[in-house]
Amino acid sequence: MREQSEQPSAGRSRAVRLDSFGGPEVLNIREIPPPQAGPGEVRVRVTAAGLNPMDWIMTADADTAGRFGLSLPAGFGTDYAGVVDQVGAGVTGFAPGDRVFGGALSRAVADFVVIDPAGAVAANEAHHTPDGVDDRTAATLTIAGRTASAALAVVDPGPGDTVLIGGAAGGVGVFAVQLARIAGARVIGTGSATSSGFLRDLGAEPVAYGDGLTDRVRTLAPGGVTAAIDLHGTETAHAARKLGVPDGRICTIAAQVDGVSTANGANAAPGALEEIARLIAAGELRVPIAASFPIEQIRRAAELQAGRHVHGKVVIDL
Structure with missing residues (x-):
């Protein structure tokens, strides 16, 4: 109660x-x-x-x-x-x-x-x-929705993309995973072992973070990863580079990697929050x-x- x-x-x-x-x-x-x-x-x-x-x-x-x-x-x-x-x-x-x-x-x-x-x-x-x-x-x-929208605008996911999202079970990840899925992309999300069920419910395929991340993602997506968003640090960004993702389709929010864009929620496109609220009202995002x-x-x-x-x-x- x-x-x-x-x-x-x-x-x-x-x-x-x-x-x-x-x-x-x-x-x-x-x-x-x-x-x-x-x-x-x-x-x-x-x-x-x-x-x-x-x-x-x-x-x-x-x-x-x-x-x-x-x-x-x-x-x-x-x-x-x-x-x-x-x-x-x-x-x-x-x-x-x-x-x-x-x-x-x-x-x-x-x-x-x-x-x-x-x-x-x-x-x-x-x-x-x-x-x-x-x-x-x-x-x-406001904060998480703006940040997720700004990060997705950098990598521009769509049908045919496989997007690797680091820290996918966090507050920004909740939005980033679902928005990427709504855009038509396949999503692989990093998290702890305890977050795997939560990530599946959001629409992501879970993968454990930490040592060996690149090999685990390569096994899960033998056809390759085409974009990546790191919502926690730099581990996912560096793994994406090893997987052949070009810097222009990698984004971070909490740390900087030379050559990689950093998303700032304050720079989200006009109307981003209204669109997220509309998706929630329509039952397309939770x-x-x-x-x-x-x-x-x-x-x-x-x-x-x-x-x-x-x-x-x-x-x-x-």
Whole structure:
């Protein structure tokens, strides 16, 4: 049964705050004045916030946080879903009561976020949530969906392709595997032994990562691999090169390999998130929710996410 969080009132709201950079142990729930929507802005009553590895990576230390423009006190989490409850002067296309999802960089785990929907800035955005997409699912889409879409745009899979995806059982892999399959490609996904069933359910053929990866993939795909996406480090990218995949059809997201493109979710094509939401509403793509927690258990949720062994997404309920 879902544990109910205490609801915000007109004069108070909750937000996860960091007074120092570090791991899950520095996350605290604070009562703050509810933010107000100014001209050109909307305020969203957040109902769910999805966690991603970047949430704890960019708040782990001051130097990394600074590269993202973060300073103390800082918030936590980027992906959100909820309902518009305030609309500032000059806003068009949004009204109170509209269900929305999007990104609010390092401030999504809170009762309210204020967004500039016309700003065209990734991680400060709002998109209409289609009927048929629940808020928990919508709260997982922005970071992982954008990143997967950008990576697939680099390698451009289609019918006749065999795509090797490294780290396929992770949060971005959930989207990358299914989007590649929807494009008509065969997908081989690397993972642990415990993730094989999960990967098959997504539509990928599982293969164990680690020493001997190249030989295992060659056995599984004697006709060759034509494209590769490395969602974890560089192992899959280097294996792809050994398998004869040209650099132009290899992509990484979490590390750099000379000559290989790196995908950035902020550069995903316009409409990428709306298309992913449409596919979910149509029943063509699904997002496995590995676990959900009330905001009061934010540290436990962050510890689970930071362990990097979650099959699917972790969501905070507000």
